Amino acid sequence: MLEGKDLACVRGERTLFSHLNFTLNEGELLLVQGANGSGKTSLLRMLCGLLTPEFGEILWRGEEIGAARETYHAEMAYFGHAPAVKEDLSASENLDFSCRLAGIPVDSDEVKGALGHLGLGHCLNLPTKSLSQGQRRRVALARLMLVKAKLWILDEPLTALDQAALQLVQTLIGEHLRQGGMALMTTHQPVMITGIVPKTLPLTP
Amino acid sequence: MLEGKDLACVRGERTLFSHLNFTLNEGELLLVQGANGSGKTSLLRMLCGLLTPEFGEILWRGEEIGAARETYHAEMAYFGHAPAVKEDLSASENLDFSCRLAGIPVDSDEVKGALGHLGLGHCLNLPTKSLSQGQRRRVALARLMLVKAKLWILDEPLTALDQAALQLVQTLIGEHLRQGGMALMTTHQPVMITGIVPKTLPLTP
Amino acid sequence: MTGIAMHWNSWSEFLHMGGYAFYVWGSYGVTAVLIVGEILLLRAHRQKALTLAKRTVKYGKVEKEEGNDEIAA
Amino acid sequence: MSTLQIVFVLLRRELMLAMRRRGDVLTVLFFFVIVASLFPLGVGPDPKLLRLMGGGVVWVAALLAAMLSLGRMFASDYADGTLEQLVLTPTPPVVWITGKILAHWLVSGVPLILVAPVLGVQFGLSNEALVVLVFSLLLGTPVLSLIGAIGAALTLGLRGGGVLVSLLVLPLYIPVLIFGAGAVDGAMSGLGSEAHLSLLGSILILAFMLTPWAVSAALRISIE
Amino acid sequence: MSTLQIVFVLLRRELMLAMRRRGDVLTVLFFFVIVASLFPLGVGPDPKLLRLMGGGVVWVAALLAAMLSLGRMFASDYADGTLEQLVLTPTPPVVWITGKILAHWLVSGVPLILVAPVLGVQFGLSNEALVVLVFSLLLGTPVLSLIGAIGAALTLGLRGGGVLVSLLVLPLYIPVLIFGAGAVDGAMSGLGSEAHLSLLGSILILAFMLTPWAVSAALRISIE
Amino acid sequence: MNSINWYKYSSPATFYGLAGKLIPWFYSAAALFCVAGLYLGLVLAPTDFQQSDAYRIIFIHVPAAWMSMFIYVVMACWAALGLAFNTRLSFMMASALAPTGAMLTFVSLWTGALWGKPTWGAWWVWDARLTSELILFFLYLGFMALQAAIDDPRRADRAGALIALVGVVNVPIIYFSVRWWNTLHQGASVSMTKAPSMAAIMLVGMLVMALAAWMYAIAAALSRARSIILEREKNSQWVAQMVEAEV
């Protein structure tokens, strides 16, 4: 479904990778692996359409993602290094607005449910600036549950999370895959999702 | 020599720690331990005199560090989260200026020696903005070698370093201690310095 | 206060202020509004602080009174 | 959801954020007032001279205040990742960009329009000139937000962005300044200000149609 | 090393850094020129009017440019940890603070002084007035750097720092503006400008003796 | 520490209770003086032969102008005390005074403008006294904006205190420079009419109103200080006990 063909990435004056090929089908998880600075974030941003590849093309259901921008973005959710959470809004306001802006109207029960599922039930209405780093990332993760995208692109979703949250996120990904979703992620931590054998994609210069 | 008596620290509205006591003598290493956000950096900044303790006092050779500011700062070196390296200056210019500003005139051979020892011999004259994160921290570490302070206060000196550099830094600390220096550091990584049994100082609220 | 009598002959004269009603009452009126406004804001501030304190007490985040906290106490 | 709904949601969000950080909004407003008040102090208290300068000074102060408030337009969204998420919505960028510019104008342009008459009074402008001043600002400040957005988008994440953006944007502001201040002068001198105001109006329409595209391109460049 | 040597090393470092990022310095200079040039555009081309305003406008532009350049004074040192290291040197903070303020003035005040005569000519100032303008800037811009340093130090690391610093600093700049512009006006009107210049001089001496202490206190507060 | 007793009085908990008892008294005094002053000024005082009844603005204008300057000085004194002795209460008093001071500054500007239009024919002239009052307003706003921009209360306190002190050093400089600026040029077509030799009753009325403004300012500042204390000390034992006792 998502295909990368002969991709190359150049940042500054360095070629980070080249001749990269992969396919990702329904129910599959692709782990992008590599050292610090090897270009994982760059690859993920490329797959979102935020960065233009130096060479090669990226296909979504056989179409180039630039050409199919609207349908592609409607089916995709990106979780980046920055949590995309406004410090002055509360967790539920944040979620509400980000879903609406993505074109998905949600009601407040859904929002509450998602936040409760991620263990934020007691701080729905606090401004997020008084939440800890890990809690903010949970707010961002709750968005994934609401947006109901087909393809998840996750950049280090496991950092800053404690043991319980780690487990939760992995279960979340597992369920998503079992329901026919696909996911592509990077992480420096071990990933264990019951019933799923992830494909790996090593990045080397 | 360095003594903390009944120290307490309040950040924002939270008391991070209180009733903290310790002594650090020549040749000793004190490891400050605690979870994220437990106040390690705050304690170290307090010991530098950058932060005023909410309660308690800090003594250097029996004198309050505020009163003995000049002598204390002349004998102390701090290595913080931020590497204190100017991106637009080269590694050797950076070192040269920072030593001179600390009141220690150095000649260029010494600077070259220190940078060479830390494996930066080949990029003495590049502006530091084109160095990687780990290399920048090495530049900052080279300053410790030149300033010849009695007391080292090191905040996570081991992050962003690769295996070889880790080894090097620990050897450096070991030598410093054997020559009668003292060091106080925080880290989330295991520390192994031959011949030294570090004291530990756990931080709990 | 003998020798000082009420200056005005009628209400309307008082309100008219010798033709300067707009300026005089404009001054007094806006000042009154500002003072009442400030008092209302002060009350709102106090209510907010009280609810905050109550919530804090309810969630049990109260620190133990510490011997070395006499500056804080 | 329809395009209009998206703009509406965005506006609500931006206004809510502005309410939560009222301080920022007020600070820009007072900057405007202070800058305008500096001029009499520099030039001297002669009322005749001040009356002649009034419109121009208020307009220059508005330009500078608008320029300083540009930092807020995309920077925080860029820093916390919201901007990326907006780019990744299926909505065409031009739509939400228009919404953001509109919000910026509501938050930092409209307050200027509201206090401008007070400043005008301080400079001794006639009543008619005060009305024209307000009208010219009503037509001109949206243009400042629109053009400024391009500069703000281009300088995202650059060091020294503040001064740089002024260099990019101030020259583009000059036509607005000329027609805006010209309208007020026209009203003061009795020459009439319709011509100036209608030129401002056409600049507004032009800017409204073109700049969102330019901003969209600029954001793509900055986000890469 | 002696105190003087430390100041000298610091100056060398700051100037070297300024050379490496010439763009920043030039941008402030252009801002100065653009702001001063906006006025004739806003006010109209009447030469008499412009002559009357000239000194005041150049001085206001200098104030605004100085204010915008304040962001550079401590911010990057604060962000990369250099400021902490400076605080931790045995040298008394007042010494290196004086050095930094001096460097700031050399980098952003002196260029203004050099181009000011050109702007003065644009406004039709007399030769004598041009000389006085340069002198008044020579005495006044160091005060702008000195007072500005307090604002810059207090707003370190705050969001919206740019506009905030202007709110803090511009009111305090007013005496400098009044005497500076007054000196130029005095020269233009033939009333003489010695009184104004000597007042500027006394303000400079006062500021030079007091502000480093205030800045030192402000930095301690902001670094905590 | 030999000044334990002193600390006790400056302790927010003690102050909180004390202020709570005092506030009603100050409010009552303010209301009393205000009623008396208004009666004197609006009802009893005769019409001024020069300015007709427009002069009655004086009964708020002058008290507000006096208090606006006085409060700034008091605020700076609290700030200095706070920086010198590190007492948190002093900082809180400084922040509590600022909004009231700014409000009164605005009142004096507003009433002055409304007075100026009938007497001078202009809402505003760039007169020395007017201009320095305007700058005082900016100084208040700068203080408040700085405190609002800082999240950490400790830093906010100290930074605010420092800018208040810098401001108070500058106030005389600003005042004299503005005066000088204005009198040197003397281009203004209107100049401040000399204060008319006031009838005794006007003077008394004005003084009574000034007292009212003073009492009000104290009451408002104390009340704001109490809320600030409550916000800052919400984690402490005494607030918990107090809140629980109240519930």
Ligand code: HEM
């Ligand atoms: C916006 C305009 C005005 C402002 C900002 C203003 C400001 C002030 C200030 C700051 C004071 C106290 C000064 C001191 O005690 O030294 C004051 C006092 C006074 N003002 Fe105004 N004023 C304004 C307009 C007027 C007007 C239009 C009049 C009357 C024609 C007026 C009459 C007075 C009088 C009689 C006093 C008391 C005299 C004294 O104590 O020296 N003011 N004003």
Ligand SMILES: Nc1ncnc2c1ncn2[C@@H]1O[C@H](COP(=O)(O)OP(=O)(O)OP(=O)(O)O)[C@@H](O)[C@H]1O
């Ligand atoms: N905007 C940019 N301009 C120039 N170079 C860049 C830019 N962004 C990133 N780089 C460089 O590209 C390289 C790869 O960065 P990237 O963020 O993709 O790494 P990564 O694999 O995600 O690393 P990490 O594990 O630390 O997240 C780095 O060397 C970085 O310096």
Ligand SMILES: Nc1ncnc2c1ncn2[C@@H]1O[C@H](COP(=O)(O)OP(=O)(O)OP(=O)(O)O)[C@@H](O)[C@H]1O
């Ligand atoms: N300027 C500040 N104002 C308010 N709170 C602060 C400030 N600086 C730090 N804190 C808070 O103090 C706590 C301790 O911070 P500190 O940096 O000392 O932690 P740390 O032990 O060094 O953590 P880490 O292991 O992540 O480095 C954190 O909860 C932080 O939010």
Ligand SMILES: [Mg+2]
């Ligand atoms: Mg990455």
Ligand SMILES: [Mg+2]
């Ligand atoms: Mg730390």
